[in-house]
Amino acid sequence: MMGGLRPGTEEPMTAQSKAEIRNHWQHVHERSGQAFDFDFFERDGFVYDTDPAARAVVAVRAENPELELPFLERVQRAFYAENRDVTQAETLADLAEEMGLEREPFLMRLQSDAVRDATRLDYATSRNAGVQGFPTLVVGPNAEGTYTMLTHGYRGADELMPLVAKVLEAHGAAT
CATH class of the missing domain: 1.10.472.60 (putative protein disulfide isomerase domain)
Incomplete structure (x- = not known):
């Protein structure tokens, strides 16, 4: 988006x-x-x-x-x-x-x-997902149609990928 x-x-x-x-x-x-x-x-x-x-x-x-x-x-x-x-x-x-x-x-x-x-x-x-600046990474929508902010501000892949894996795991997706 x-x-x-x-x-x-x-x-x-x-x-x-x-x-x-x-x-x-x-x-x-x-x-x-x-x-x-x-x-x-x-x-x-x-x-x-x-x-x-x-x-x-x-x-x-x-x-x-x-x-x-x-x-x-x-x-x-x-x-x-x-x-x-x-x-x-x-x-x-x-x-x-x-x-x-x-x-x-x-x-x-x-x-x-x-x-x-x-x-x-x-x-x-x-805005409804809480984005107030960039870069921001959000995931969603979930079953309720809402988004979750994963990170705000720049993060290298070494920091970002564990966060992505955690969210995918929480939602039952393969990592």
Whole structure:
């Protein structure tokens, strides 16, 4: 599900917000090795609205659920490591084409009420699961339709996999 880091943001980033985010990205890079293109912070007037990228992932899910995670990874790499503007529909359509999707149908889905509604539902489900920041890993839904937060914040695979195994064991799934 898409959590909605900064959906609906309308104001350009300030020098202070750039400094805070740059610090966060540096910390993520140090912990995980994730590549970042710090030239991002040289942009003037950038409005950091994550809704278009989230809707793009939901649009891909609607077309081909098996492409959802690979597309999410591609969008994140394009934004963080390649400094591409994933707030723009044309950039997102370029990425969808890279995944083998047709541009015009993708753009139509991206702007559709159905995808907007599904994205808002993802945001609401995320909030109801207790997600307040990213990265966060939740599991579910269970038989009652609820989600359980597994971890908040970055964890390496060596820390994360025992938690996943414990949850799977508790739910009677094979590990």
